[in-house]
Amino acid sequence: MWLKERHIQNQSLHTLQAYARDVQAFLNFCQQKNLTLNNVEASDLREYLALKVEQQQLASSSLQRHLSAIRQFMKWAEQGQYLGFNPTDDLQLKRQPRPLPGMLDIETVQQILDQPMPEKPLDQQLWLRDKSMLELLYSSGLRLAELQSLHIRDIDFKRQLLRITGKGNKTRVIPFGRKAKESLLKWLQIYRIWGGELQPDSPVFISQKGNALSPRQIENRVKVQAQRAGVNVDLHPHLLRHCFASHMLSNSGDLRAVQEMLGHSNLTTTQIYTHIDFDRLAQVYDQAHPRAQKHPSSKS
Template sequence: MNQTINPVLHNALPDWLDQLAIQQHSQHTIAAYHRDLVAFLSYCEQQNLQPQQLQISDLRQYMGYCIEQKQWSNQSVQRALSAIRQFMQWLQQHGTQVDANFKDFNIKRQPRPLPGMLSPETLNQLLDQAAPQSENDQWLWARDKAMLELLYSSGLRLNELVNLKLSDIDWSQHLVRVKGKGNKTRIIPFGGKAEQALRHWLSLRIVKTLDHDFIFISRSGQKISDRQVQNRIKQQAKRAGLSADLHPHLLRHCFASHLLSNSGELRTVQEMLGHSNLTTTQVYTHLDFDHLAKIYDQAHPRAKK
């Protein structure tokens, strides 16, 4: 397929992508949206369609083409649809007439898979493991433990963790401020174990003269990368003898599930996770059937024999 972007929108696409960067969308998301829009606009050009004059039926036909001809997964189709809807809305807001309203156009999602889960005991095995013997490994463990404790204590996303700065920590209130998706700021508590790990790490971090205040750094003094965090977490899981495929988002899942299981406060968990839609948070209500059964037996007047 020809990948030449429709000349009418040649300048609009990079401007929109710049706006996403200002809103602090991840580089991975911006790159994916760019590919999705280039493919879509090229399809429009091949079909002699003017993107500004598209109808819902044209978009439905394109989605069908992606599924049947390009063998896209449901996740890829949903992401492309999100990119197209947001781009068209941005065009309208910036004076370009768009005939159809794509805002309410949806494709039925496949059932969301339940996230994997680790027990509190397994996480204790990870977080309470002894420090290594060598001084170099102790430095790395202090940093990695602080990252692990904060991911599990506050349910941070990976991007939120790596961009965390010293000024984002309120030690007196035990709160951390993060900027999540859509540049939305939220305030989340962190626990005593996370505070201990953070203070210990920062006592070692200050030996470096830095020109920034990012909390988590590499040996070179640069802000740690997403990939480095992912690799270090897997390394620490291996050192603790865990067989699970540990990654930052799994710790976020554990935070949400364990907090919800012990509190039942769905709205509170939604706020801490930064979910705009409660249905996204509700997936965690399906993870602890034993707990739900126990609550039912205790609370429902007809539960007891």
């Protein structure tokens, strides 16, 4: 019943299902501890959340979601007079730092890319196409125009390389990942069903009528899939390109490699995707620079 009330609050089906799993996991914990709702205290909630971190290595955002689900459930139970005291009122988790503007963390991107398959056959076909677009945007940092103009001949599945024609008709060859390859292969199984012809000059992404998708259609489908995943963000192709660059730089530190993959002629352009952690920067400086290292003061 409490889930129906959450549905009234315009929560997506995906979010509702996640909330239901979170609450069920907590109720299972209570049953194992021989706790009734009336006996649950804030300390029990802390123990439960600590257990989730230990068992599943949950990120702060996932813990917040778990607590939010339990809080909503307890609030519903309190309003229905199933318990007299809501222990979640006394429990607050430290909020994770918000991502910089225009940036999604890795977990959020994965939530979008790894969302479950729809139930309806037509929606499944749309998802297979849309997922392959999302995977390429994030896997290779493509611009919207580069994705839209991609042809069958531009994909080398064996070496997992894309031949991209970017701004100024400049051509570059960039890699794409295993997940993107798997998604593309699944999508191309649907391709002919939609009237597409797998010829070298055929567009990779087409509509149900067999026509090449327009940039506007691609933008709309990207937004649709973010909403279906329960992610409250205005997702667009350039944001996924931004995430690709930022996550690659964060994990590799190789600015020139990222510059090559993005197709930037100027390294300065690539540097706008670099989000500097000043504490880390100061630590590296102190450890590496000979004039920054601390030495015991010599006695005169």
